[in-house]
Amino acid sequence: MPPPGPRKRTTVHDIAAAAGVSRGTVSRVLNGGYVSVEARAAIEAAITTIGFVPNTAARALKTRRSQAVAFVALGQHTGSFADPNIGAVMRAANAVLSLADHQMVNLVLDSARDTERVGRYLSGGFVDGVIVVSARAGDPIIGVIRDLRLPAAVVGHPPDLDGAVPFVGIDNVGAAHEIVSRLLTTGRRRVGMIAAAQDRDSCTDRLTGFRSALGPAFDERLVVRVPEHDYRSGVLGMRLLLELEPAADGVFAASDVIAAGALEALREAGRSVPGDVGVVGFDDSAWAVWSQPRLSTVRQPIDEIGTVAARLVLRQLRGEPVDPGGRILPTTTVWRDSA
Amino acid sequence: MPPPGPRKRTTVHDIAAAAGVSRGTVSRVLNGGYVSVEARAAIEAAITTIGFVPNTAARALKTRRSQAVAFVALGQHTGSFADPNIGAVMRAANAVLSLADHQMVNLVLDSARDTERVGRYLSGGFVDGVIVVSARAGDPIIGVIRDLRLPAAVVGHPPDLDGAVPFVGIDNVGAAHEIVSRLLTTGRRRVGMIAAAQDRDSCTDRLTGFRSALGPAFDERLVVRVPEHDYRSGVLGMRLLLELEPAADGVFAASDVIAAGALEALREAGRSVPGDVGVVGFDDSAWAVWSQPRLSTVRQPIDEIGTVAARLVLRQLRGEPVDPGGRILPTTTVWRDSA
DNA sequence: TTGTAAGCGTTATCAC
DNA sequence: GTGATAACGCTTACAA
Numbered sequence: 116m117p118p119p120g121p122r123k124r125t126t127v128h129d130i131a132a133a134a135g136v137s138r139g140t141v142s143r144v145l146n147g148g149y150v151s152v153e154a155r156a157a158i159e160a161a162i163t164t165i166g167f168v169p170n171t172a173a174r175a176l177k178t179r180r181s182q183a184v185a186f187v188a189l190g191q192h193t194g195s196f197a198d199p200n201i202g203a204v205m206r207a208a209n210a211v212l213s214l215a216d217h218q219m220v221n222l223v224l225d226s227a228r229d230t231e232r233v234g235r236y237l238s239g240g241f242v243d244g245v246i247v248v249s250a251r252a253g254d255p256i257i258g259v260i261r262d263l264r265l266p267a268a269v270v271g272h273p274p275d276l277d278g279a280v281p282f283v284g285i286d287n288v289g290a291a292h293e294i295v296s297r298l299l300t301t302g303r304r305r306v307g308m309i310a311a312a313q314d315r316d317s318c319t320d321r322l323t324g325f326r327s328a329l330g331p332a333f334d335e336r337l338v339v340r341v342p343e344h345d346y347r348s349g350v351l352g353m354r355l356l357l358e359l360e361p362a363a364d365g366v367f368a369a370s371d372v373i374a375a376g377a378l379e380a381l382r383e384a385g386r387s388v389p390g391d392v393g394v395v396g397f398d399d400s401a402w403a404v405w406s407q408p409r410l411s412t413v414r415q416p417i418d419e420i421g422t423v424a425a426r427l428v429l430r431q432l433r434g435e436p437v438d439p440g441g442r443i444l445p446t447t448t449v450w451r452d453s454a
Numbered sequence: 455m456p457p458p459g460p461r462k463r464t465t466v467h468d469i470a471a472a473a474g475v476s477r478g479t480v481s482r483v484l485n486g487g488y489v490s491v492e493a494r495a496a497i498e499a500a501i502t503t504i505g506f507v508p509n510t511a512a513r514a515l516k517t518r519r520s521q522a523v524a525f526v527a528l529g530q531h532t533g534s535f536a537d538p539n540i541g542a543v544m545r546a547a548n549a550v551l552s553l554a555d556h557q558m559v560n561l562v563l564d565s566a567r568d569t570e571r572v573g574r575y576l577s578g579g580f581v582d583g584v585i586v587v588s589a590r591a592g593d594p595i596i597g598v599i600r601d602l603r604l605p606a607a608v609v610g611h612p613p614d615l616d617g618a619v620p621f622v623g624i625d626n627v628g629a630a631h632e633i634v635s636r637l638l639t640t641g642r643r644r645v646g647m648i649a650a651a652q653d654r655d656s657c658t659d660r661l662t663g664f665r666s667a668l669g670p671a672f673d674e675r676l677v678v679r680v681p682e683h684d685y686r687s688g689v690l691g692m693r694l695l696l697e698l699e700p701a702a703d704g705v706f707a708a709s710d711v712i713a714a715g716a717l718e719a720l721r722e723a724g725r726s727v728p729g730d731v732g733v734v735g736f737d738d739s740a741w742a743v744w745s746q747p748r749l750s751t752v753r754q755p756i757d758e759i760g761t762v763a764a765r766l767v768l769r770q771l772r773g774e775p776v777d778p779g780g781r782i783l784p785t786t787t788v789w790r791d792s793a
Numbered sequence: 794t795t796g797t798a799a800g801c802g803t804t805a806t807c808a809c
Numbered sequence: 810g811t812g813a814t815a816a817c818g819c820t821t822a823c824a825a
Contacts, residue, residue, distance in 0.1 A: 126818055137796045142820055149794055168602070171578025172520065173818035176512050176801050183580070209562050218575045221560035223548050236557045239510025240802090241522070241580060263507070346744055405685055465802055476812040481804055488810055512802035515817050579818090 125167050133161035145169060175240065183218040184428055185237060185245040189254055190224070198344070199400055200417055201248055204270060207421025208246055215429050217243070224256070234259040244428040246270065247280075251314050266431035268424040272441055273316055283423045283442040287317050290413045290446040291324025294395050295367050298411075298454050299328065301393050303365030307337035309352035309377060311344050311369045318369055321397065325367050337363065344369070349376015357384055365393045365454070371402035374410050378453070393454030408452035416444045464506050472500040484508060514579060522557040523767055524576060524584040528593055529563070537683070538739055539756055540587055543609060546760025547585055554768050556582075563595070573598040583767040585609065586619075590653050605770035607763040611780055612655055622762045622781040626656050629752045629785040630663025633734050634706050637750075637793050638667065642704030642732050646676035648691035648716060650683050650708045657708055660736065664706050676702065683708070688715015696723055704732045704793070710741035713749050717792070732793030747791035755783045 127145075131138045134157040143150045144158050161167075175181040186208060188201050209219045220242065222233050237245055237259060244266035250257055250273045260267045261279045269282040276282060298306065308325045312318050326333045339356045341348035349372060356363055357380070368374035374396030378388060386392050388408055396403060399414035423442055430437050466484075470477045473496040482489045483497050500506075514520040525547060527540050548558045559581065561572050576584055576598060583605035589596055589612045599606045600618045608621040615621060637645065647664045651657050665672045678695045680687035688711060695702055696719070707713035713735030717727060725731050727747055735742060738753035762781055769776050 124818085127820090128818075138819080139797075139821075140795060143795085146820080148821095151794060154795080168577040169574075170515075170818050171574060172511060172580055173515050173801090174578075174820075176509075176515050176803090176818080177820045179801075181511065181580075183575070205562065206564060209564060209568070213565065213567055213571065216571065218571055219562065221562065223544065223558065223560070225545060225548060226552065228552050229548070232552065232555065232557055235508075235510060236522070238507040239513075241511055241520075345740075347740075401684075401686075405689075463802085466804090467802075477802090478804080478806095478812060478814095479810085482811085485804080490810060493810080509802050512817090513804075515802080515819090516804045518817075 124170070125165055126170070127167075129165065130158060130161050130167050133165055134158045179240070181241055181243055182216060183220055183242045184212055184425070185222050185242040186219050186248070187222045187224060187233065187237075187245060187256060188248045189250045189256065200398060200415070203417045204248060204421035204424070207418040208425040209421075211422050211425035211429070217429070230255055237265060238263050243432055244268075246424045246428060249315060249317075252316065266428050268427035270420055270424050271315070271317055278439045281427050281437050281439050281441065283420055283427065283444065284317075285415055285420075285446050286443050287320030288324040288327070290448075291321040291367070291397070292328045293324075294397075294411070294413050294448050295325050295328035297448060297450070298365050298367065298393050298395050301365075301389070301454060303393055305334075305337070305360055305363045306332075306365035306367065307339065307356045307360060307363050308367045309339050309341060309349065309356065309369060309373050311341045311348060311352075311373055313340060321367075321369055336360070341373070344372055346372055346376040346379075349373035349378075350380045351376075353377035353380035354384075357381075357386075363392065366395070368394065368396045371396035371398045371400045371406075371410055371412055374412070374453070375402045375406045378406055378408075389452065389454045395454050399449050403449070403451070406453070411448075411450045411452070411454045414447045414449050416446070419444055463509070464504055465509070466506075468504065469497060469500050469506055472504055473497045518579075520580055520582055521555060522559055522581045523551055523764070524581040525558050525560045525587070526563060526572065526576075526584060526595060527560070527587045528589050528595065539737060539754070542756045543587060543760035543763070546757040547764040548760075550761050550764035550768070556768070569594055576604060577602050582771055583607075585763045585767060588654060588656075591655065605767050607766035609759055609763050610654070610656055617778045620766050620776050620778050620780065622759055622766065622783065623656075624754055624759075624785050625782050626659030627663040627666070629787075630660040630706070630736070631667045632663075633736075633750070633752050633787050634664050634667035636787060636789070637704050637706065637732050637734050640704075640728070640732055640793060643671075644673075644676070644699055644702045645671075645704035645706065646678065646695045646699060646702050647706045648678050648680060648688065648695065648708060648712050650680050650687060650691075650712055652679060660706075660708055675699070680712070683711055685711055685715040685718075688712035688717075689719045690715075692716035692719035693723075696720075696725075702731065705734070707733065707735045710735035710737045710739045710745075710749055710751055713751070713792070714741045714745045717745055717747075728791065728793045734793050738788050742788070742790070745792070750790045750793045751788050753786045753788050755785070758783055 127138050127141045131141045136154055140154055141158055144155050212219045246268050248270040252273050252275055267280050269280050271284045272282045310322050339352045341352040368377050374394055388394055396410045396412040399412045403410040403412045466477050466480045470480045475493055480497055483494050551558045585607050587609040591612050591614050606619050608619050610623045611621045649661050678691045680691040707716050713733050720727055727733055735749045735751040738751045742749040742751045
């Protein structure tokens with residue numbers, strides 16, 4: 116058992132000495148350049164004998180490439196990373212980055228202190244690019260990225276991006292419009308909405324789509340606002356809606372988890388779904404198929420969103436030009452049993 | 455609007471030139487050493503005029519300190535980061551690290567390719583330490599950490615740690631034993647268990663506690679195994695258990711989410727809870743209070759686990775000695791309505 | 794093919 | 810107090 120304390124790191128220098136060659140040659144076998152068979156053999160022998168772990172940080176300093184991309188999920192102290200949508204985007208992005216041999220590093224942003232430190236981290240040369248998820252209007256991190264000219268991609272589209280950063284997302288307005296219209300074709304007369312997390316552009320957009328689908332029938336009083344996307348909020352939101360309008364016969368929930376909660380509240384209230392009340396959700400998450408009845412909802416191409424975001428960053432890293440505008444990916448309305 | 459392409463970075467060198475001082479002096483104002491008021495003024499003026507973002511990667515190379523700590527959540531392609539427990543540990547750890555001005559970086563480990571790359575990343579000087587969550591026995595990443603002598607802390611306690619890395623966790627055996635014993639005092643005769651994710655030590659330990667609580671009454675056939683900790687698995691597990699033993703009057707679910715699914719299956723089957731069947735869970739997560747009836751369960755000090763893990767790493771970074779053994783944190787049995 | 798040497802951007806150790 | 814100067818560990822022209 117070797118003695119405690121930080122063991123001296125073996126460097127390219129040491130390997131060179133042990134193999135009787137120059138540091139340059141060692142570096143060449145590490146990266147792949149012209150090198151004789153005997154030199155390569157000697158170096159590889161030295162490496163296995165005395166051990167060697169390259170210092171990628173030093174390499175990054177020299178090459179100005181860290182081969183790392185940050186994935187920043189904004190969202191105040193609540194579970195940003197716990198959000199299944201974000202988790203899925205993350206995994207899809209990682210898959211793409213991984214194939215390109217880039218390390219994805221997730222940064223959590225809980226406090227103002229975090230924001231500042233993450234800003235320094237992003238500008239400090241530890242990452243080559245960044246993917247930002249669920250930013251809100253005016254998020255300072257966007258400013259940092261823009262000033263730094265850091266290759267970036269934003270998931271969603273906070274209104275103040277003004278063409279500086281490419282983004283990828285879905286047409287929340289259109290998707291909401293479509294599913295609510297479809298709900299209306301089932302003959303519903305008094306349709307409400309449970310809206311959540313109004314500080315996110317995605318949710319205000321869904322409200323906009325809801326309003327446009329209803330047209331003149333839109334009634335502001337049937338829009339219930341809840342703070343979070345969670346089951347509990349769905350239950351409470353639906354209870355409130357039933358109190359405001361006992362005759363409600365349709366509900367658009369801002370997400371599936373909210374819709375699942377709404378189903379619970381409807382069950383409590385003794386209303387049948389879809390008999391008395393038609394319910395539609397958003398996301399086509401696991402909730403949609405677990406719920407009883409299964410939810411009619413909007414499917415987001417969540418994997419593709421992550422994939423596209425990652426590709427957008429990689430493309431910039433390769434120096435290829437990217438259109439600074441947005442990629443709007445298509446959604447599909449999935450009709451099941453809840454409406 | 456400045457021209458496209460990577461703008462030249464301004465360095466300490468540039469600032470020194472602009473302020474008419476040496477680089478050493480600039481470095482001193484950046485880090486806090488003796489420097490005259492006029493020099494400091496000139497430098498700060500230069501910084502605000504021509505702009506300057508320090509390259510922390512270069513600093514890391516020189517100081518051998520990156521001020522970053524990795525948080526690695528193992529767990530094959532499933533939602534590791536989406537697991538609410540892990541998310542909570544992560545946030546608690548981040549809070550502690552943040553206060554110590556360290557950047558926490560989360561690394562996802564989905565594939566073999568990821569494992570190798572993360573190993574390189576950890577050894578490359580990008581992080582000073584690492585927190586590992588939910589490792590399984592024989593996870594190669596543990597070997598990497600040990601060989602590297604990287605300051606580390608493990609959450610949970612994979613059996614092959616052999617005192618090389620400090621860990622923090624709970625007494626899963628004891629906690630399971632206690633809650634199952636309590637369940638038995640309500641007069642249950644045929645008690646089963648829905649066990650999940652058997653490749654994690656935490657879950658095999660819960661099974662061990664279950665077995666010891668039942669003693670001679672333990673019946674291997676009443677242990678149903680499901681692959682994941684999710685609602686669906688709970689539903690399926692309970693259905694299976696009822697099929698195997700229609701007379702079952704008690705269930706220990708390996709986690710609250712499983713228990714919630716079990717409640718659903720019991721409802722389907724027309725069994726009352728806790729009347730016909732007593733149900734207990736584990737974690738005291740949000741599921742426990744949302745469920746109907748609310749779950750009796752085991753509360754893990756999840757925040758403290760994250761806090762302790764972070765402190766363990768920070769202490770090593772400060773060069774203070776840490777006992778390589780484990781910290782076993784106390785759990786509490788929370789008795790509610792489901793049993 | 795290989796060695797030499799010049800950095801990458803920073804901090805630390807000296808004298809002055 | 811401050812300015813040279815030498816690293817940190819690596820890559821990469823350029824020569825040889």
